[in-house]
Amino acid sequence: MREIYFNKALNEALREKMSEDESVLLIGEDIGVYGGAFKVTEGLLESFGEKRVIETPISENSFMGVATGLAMMGFKPVVEIMFMDFIALAFDQILNHTTKFHYMYNGQVNIPMVIRTPAGAKGGYGPSHSQSLEALFIGIPGLKVVAPSDPYTAKGLLKSAINDPNPVLFVENKVLYGTKGEVPEESYLIPLNQAMIRREGTDLTIISYSRMLQLSLKVASFLEKQGVTLEVLDLISLSPLDEEAIIASIKKTKRVVVVDEGCKTGGIGAEISALLAEEAIEYLDAPIIRVGLPNVPIPASIFLERHVIPDEQKILDAVDQCLNW
Amino acid sequence: MTTKIGEQKLLEIFGKMTLIRSFEQKINWLFSKGMIGGTSHLYIGQEAVAVGVCHVLRDDDYVLSTHRGHGHLLAKGGDPKKLMAELMGKKSGYCGGKGGTQHLCAKDINFLGTNGLTAGAIPIATGVALAIKLSNSNNLVVSFFGDGASNHGNFHESLNMASIWKLPIIFLCENNLYAMSLPVSKSTSIMDIYLRAASYSMKGLPCDGMDVFSVISTVEEAVRWVRAGNGPCLVEAKTYRFCGHSKSDQLKYRTREEENAWKKRDPIKLLKMHMLDSKIEPSVLETIEEEQMNLVEEAVKYAQDDDPPVARVASSGVFLNA
DSSP: OOEEEHHHHHHHHHHHHHHHOTTEEEEESSOSTTOOTTSTTTTHHHHHOTTTEEEOOSOHHHHHHHHHHHHHTTOEEEEEOSSGGGGGGGHHIIIIIITTHHHHTTTSOOOOOEEEEEESOOSSOOTTSSOOOGGGTTTSTTOEEEOOSSHHHHHHHHHHHHHSSSOEEEEEETTGGGOEEEOOSSOOOOOTTOOEEEEOOSSEEEEEOHHHHHHHHHHHHHHHTTTOOEEEEEOOEEESOOHHHHHHHHHHHOOEEEEEEEESTTSHHHHHHHHHHHHSGGGOSSOOEEEEEOSSOOOSSHHHHHHHSOOHHHHHHHHHHHHTO | OOOOOOHHHHHHHHHHHHHHHHHHHHHHHHHHTTOSOSOOOOOTTOHHHHHHHHHHSOTTSEEEOOSSOHHHHHHTTOOHHHHHHHHTTOTTSTTTTSSOTTSOOBGGGTBOOOOSSTTTHHHHHHHHHHHHHHTTOOOOEEEEEETGGGGSHHHHHHHHHHHHTTOSEEEEEEEOSEETTEEHHHHOSOSOGGGGGGGGTOEEEEEETTOHHHHHHHHHHHHHHHHTTOOOEEEEEEOOOSSOSSTTOOOTTSOHHHHHHHHTTOHHHHHHHHHHHTTOOHHHHHHHHHHHHHHHHHHHHHHHHSOOOOGGGGGSOSSOOO
């Protein structure tokens, strides 16, 4: 099968949906001739024109509101926030408007909208261009949050997100943009709410997503040679969590390490730990170990960044700790 | 005050303004009796603005509103019964009790929401206007907001986008001189907010928000401009809220003299004087006033008799099922 880059897979998903459905529009900064800061929208302005690829001034909160207004009127906007850090500027619209209208207007409107945004550290972008902020969004009612870990998932998942009649936050990873994977030519969808076992094992489950999922798979391959088999569960959906898949895997392996790139405090790992403590504590043979960012901003220097961002060694240490408890 | 509006239309305008006044006075009373919870921001004193604007609009035009939105909804043609039921948290309310005063939507009349965040609706209204433009329709949007909102990033960002995209939208600033307690003189770099339109290459028009004819003629000019495809317009209605910002307001930041001076220009009194001068019989106006009060009483009765929403409503409807 052909292999394509992660950002190209996303680009194909957008192109296919825009061709199929005239109500799908793109809106964001530098998504036209420039093709988006990470080239996800490259070539789409040329194909679909300015009425479908709407370039905005640097006005994040207001263009999030504009997209919400478009969605209320029956369009399906796909918003690009250039770096996830900048989503702070649009937080009011997402929190108080986009995600609340369907509920608070008692179903009179729905907001079919996707917010795409690149997250994660990529070697020196520094404190305001490296954050993984998805944990700030999983507690917002009315918002689905997903994050793919490979090109195949990225394409099918983005199409499902566009098809969904609700707001979906679609978190992309900057390092993953430059990774390749098999993507069929034929059309397919990946469901928004299902975790996937990427590797089966019996000794311990690593729960992760996005780029950290790929690092977790490397750790699992490394340990297999030493006779340890890890199960690796790709969450894909961070809100809602696929609780059934998570608990099923923990019942099987009885040990768990949760790996994500956001801050440990109040993070995705914290939420999964709470879920397991409530629903599955009797199955656990060892404490839950979280791997995440310590509560510090992400320093710019690559010599410093590597000390705070989770890597294979940190994951391996956590697995060792859990297995040897 | 001069006008070419016919007598029948004038009576309708008077009726709507009176309805809003009676409705809000009733809300004030119900609130004081603990029969309505939360908060309420009364529109008393500003009735000429909502009614004047909506008089000029077509039914298929859109309105987005503010935290002080009961008047906008009623002026757009909203049902006082469904509004009252919503404010009392009952099941037949516009939003089944989920929205309340600051989160009211009546999609059937193209009223796309009051809004609990100052300036929160301005970008959404801009998006509605973009949708209209992309759909090649010739209706338009009115985005209401106050003087306080004109200092918000949403205002500046949205006016800029509406101008570069030439959107069919009227930004309608109701300058009632105070953002909660802070006077325009202390909050705003300019006293005439309509002049801010110039920064966005936009038409800007002021009007006397206490004089419904001034509102109507100004908004007519704005509507002509916008429907002709010239892009947006910023209209500033200079007005005054007769009550406090909300229920907790002790009005320490303004003087009784100032209030009395504005109350002499009560928009309903001014209209009434004009109508009496135009030889409309006082008994006709009294009948209308009575009718509107009856509508409000019927709304109260309807809302009181209405059932509360069932418990499961609270935890359902977060997502639309695909």
